[in-house]
Amino acid sequence: MTKYVTVHITPKEPSEAPPSAPASGEVCKACGKDLPRATLVAALHVCPHCDHHHPVTGPERVAQLVDEGSWESIGDQLRPADPLEFFDTRSYVERLAEAQSETGMSEAFLGGLCRISGRPVALGVMDFRFLGGSMGSVVGERFVRLVAAAAGASVPLVVVVSSGGARMQEGILSLMQMAKTVVALDSLTAVRMPFVSVLTHPTTGGVLASFATLADVVVAEPGALLCFAGPRVIEQTTREKLPEGFGRSEANFANGQLDLVIHRRDLKERLDRVLSLLEGGVRCSVEPARQDQEVVPRGGNPLTQAFARVKKFALVPWRRLRGRDTEDPREP
Amino acid sequence: MPSFPGVGYEEEIRKIQESLEALREREPSDAAWKTVQLARHKDRPQALDYIKHTFPDFLELHGDRLRGDDPAIVGGMATMDGGTVMVIGHQKGHDLRERQQRNFGMPRPEGYRKVQRLARLAERFSMPVVTLVDTPGAFPGVDAEEGGQAGAIATSLRVFAELTVPTIAVVIGEGGSGGALALALCDRVFMLENAIYSVITPEGCAAILWRDSAEASQAADALCLTAIDLIRLGIVDSVIPEPRKGAHKSHRATAKVVARQIEAALRELQSIHPLQRVAERRQKYLQMGSFTTV
Ligand SMILES: [Zn+2]
Numbered sequence: 001m002t003k004y005v006t007v008h009i010t011p012k013e014p015s016e017a018p019p020s021a022p023a024s025g026e027v028c029k030a031c032g033k034d035l036p037r038a039t040l041v042a043a044l045h046v047c048p049h050c051d052h053h054h055p056v057t058g059p060e061r062v063a064q065l066v067d068e069g070s071w072e073s074i075g076d077q078l079r080p081a082d083p084l085e086f087f088d089t090r091s092y093v094e095r096l097a098e099a100q101s102e103t104g105m106s107e108a109f110l111g112g113l114c115r116i117s118g119r120p121v122a123l124g125v126m127d128f129r130f131l132g133g134s135m136g137s138v139v140g141e142r143f144v145r146l147v148a149a150a151a152g153a154s155v156p157l158v159v160v161v162s163s164g165g166a167r168m169q170e171g172i173l174s175l176m177q178m179a180k181t182v183v184a185l186d187s188l189t190a191v192r193m194p195f196v197s198v199l200t201h202p203t204t205g206g207v208l209a210s211f212a213t214l215a216d217v218v219v220a221e222p223g224a225l226l227c228f229a230g231p232r233v234i235e236q237t238t239r240e241k242l243p244e245g246f247g248r249s250e251a252n253f254a255n256g257q258l259d260l261v262i263h264r265r266d267l268k269e270r271l272d273r274v275l276s277l278l279e280g281g282v283r284c285s286v287e288p289a290r291q292d293q294e295v296v297p298r299g300g301n302p303l304t305q306a307f308a309r310v311k312k313f314a315l316v317p318w319r320r321l322r323g324r325d326t327e328d329p330r331e332p
Numbered sequence: 333m334p335s336f337p338g339v340g341y342e343e344e345i346r347k348i349q350e351s352l353e354a355l356r357e358r359e360p361s362d363a364a365w366k367t368v369q370l371a372r373h374k375d376r377p378q379a380l381d382y383i384k385h386t387f388p389d390f391l392e393l394h395g396d397r398l399r400g401d402d403p404a405i406v407g408g409m410a411t412m413d414g415g416t417v418m419v420i421g422h423q424k425g426h427d428l429r430e431r432q433q434r435n436f437g438m439p440r441p442e443g444y445r446k447v448q449r450l451a452r453l454a455e456r457f458s459m460p461v462v463t464l465v466d467t468p469g470a471f472p473g474v475d476a477e478e479g480g481q482a483g484a485i486a487t488s489l490r491v492f493a494e495l496t497v498p499t500i501a502v503v504i505g506e507g508g509s510g511g512a513l514a515l516a517l518c519d520r521v522f523m524l525e526n527a528i529y530s531v532i533t534p535e536g537c538a539a540i541l542w543r544d545s546a547e548a549s550q551a552a553d554a555l556c557l558t559a560i561d562l563i564r565l566g567i568v569d570s571v572i573p574e575p576r577k578g579a580h581k582s583h584r585a586t587a588k589v590v591a592r593q594i595e596a597a598l599r600e601l602q603s604i605h606p607l608q609r610v611a612e613r614r615q616k617y618l619q620m621g622s623f624t625t626v
Contacts, residue, residue, distance in 0.1 A: 077625050077626050078623050078624075078625055079623060079624045079625065079626055080623060080624075081622045081623050081624050083565065083622035084554065084555070084556050086554055087554065088541035088542055088550075088551070088554060089541065089542060136621075137620075137621030137622045137623045138621075138623045140620075140621050141621050141623055144618060166509070166531045166532065168531060168532055168537050168540065168541065168555070170531075170622070171530065171531055171554075171555045171556050171557065171565075172529060172530060172531055172555075172556065172557065172561075172562060172565060172567050173565060173567075173620060173621055173622055174531050175509060175510070175513055175530075175531040176513075176567060176617065176620040176621070177620070177621065178489060178510060178513055179489060179493070179513060179517045179617045179620070180617045180618055180620050180621065182486065182489040182490050182493055182517075183493045183517075183613075183614050183617045183618055184618060185490070186493065186494070186614065205510070206509075206510050206531075208482040208486075209470075209481070209482040209483075209485040209486050209510045210485075210486050210489060210510075211486070212482075212486075213480075213482050213483040213486045213487075214486050214487070214490055226482075227477050227481075227482070228470060228472070228476075228477060228481040228482040228485070228510075229470075229472030229473075229476075229477065229481070233472045234472045234473060234474060234477070237472050237473070238472070238473045238474070239343070240473065240474050242474060243474065246474065246477075247477060251478075255478045255479075255480070256480070257480050257483060
């Protein structure tokens, strides 16, 4: 007799890795030492005693990075809808209203064209306080519009990510935001504008498994939890004992999943350096190579010239030979 | 540490078995939950069953060329309608042994990298790509995380977004979250009548929002995860009917209807210019979402 076995994946809970609430009190939540609010804010929400990176809200992050008066928001007019009329123990509408009044934000993603150290940039910032930074339709649409704005203005894209993953209350539409954001990134490739993502605590699930890891350069703040499935889900499913520091920035860096781990006080300056070097490549290069360009190497011998001809022949797509497609744009 | 599929799961399996039997005794409280159970039915046809009935000359290809060969993903070339197509699917396994060996259809990063490799191979030789989607989700394990699970899924999405060959996905059983979408960013997406496609398992959703995974049937209803729901939401293109009482009643009959649907879609897609197809695929996904404007 065959037995039916299925593994129930218990979910990534947004509450699984809550950023320790802003140390609004007078002690650091990580080390317990005295930490007056004014000191914390002056230190960009990094504890001066233990270097713990406390969470930063969306508006605070914008203030930390952006040149004053340069912010011009994109997609600000978008508001979440309730396509599934979702109701669990409370309605989605009610949860949204609560998140909005608690955070003062209309959604979990803030986007805008701005200047960072004088450099024009399209900046996106996610706020974990808003329903765990989950990616609903508005987050996806604001991201897409920000990418379009970056491509349109030929400026690089920087997104500071923090998200628990999908917005369950939008069901499959939330899942599709993964596809949507990935598809949108093509337009940056087309204009050769760089995309840098800054992963902050915590970034998990669908956001990490879509646009966040597809950036040209992926950086993270120290100590951030970055994983697809959360530690609790992994423990429940596999009964594995998790290694020390599992899923943290440092572990991800050691495993080759990150380019850089950057202390928050250095973030602005390092971002500038990364962007400057990436853009420098575009500035000094000739026209990008195109597939249909005829390239014949100089010099060479009959054999290498024959190869060049073969290569040219190979560009005639097979599908034409097969009659699958009637024509190909590369063949006039 | 079970770094090999199937090792170290005995305890887990016994528990699941028990809870499953308990579940079976309880009458499903509504239609959505019934569909979830059908979608997970042990005898439901899986990727290799469809392949057996539809692609007699299927040649399986293996490995991601980086690290390993994930048995949760099967893929290879086969003939359809006079041309070669690349068929890729999740394989859950039927009996316990196969399920363990296939890790219950939950791919690791090497699985997604195999998908990418096969998709690129298909692109190189102008083969349409047909995917058969059936997974509870991507594998949540330490080795998978350390191997870059999130990045592997993201890269699959990007590869499917860029393919210029026709792409068709059929959700044949369980379309589990990102682990399923990584094979389903396609020109046409079909769903079997009793398949499900969801952002999270009903059990997972219930555990978070109801704080009780026993509320799974309510969650299943709320998540709108049936084929009809997905048609209504504009995510899938059409629903493929199953034999009365479900696909498990006749693999052959189900496979035949699925094959006919794939063939029809292939013909339709091949009549569209490749760049037009890519543009329309992009547009389709860029339009997905529901929001208002103030
Ligand atoms: Zn401290």
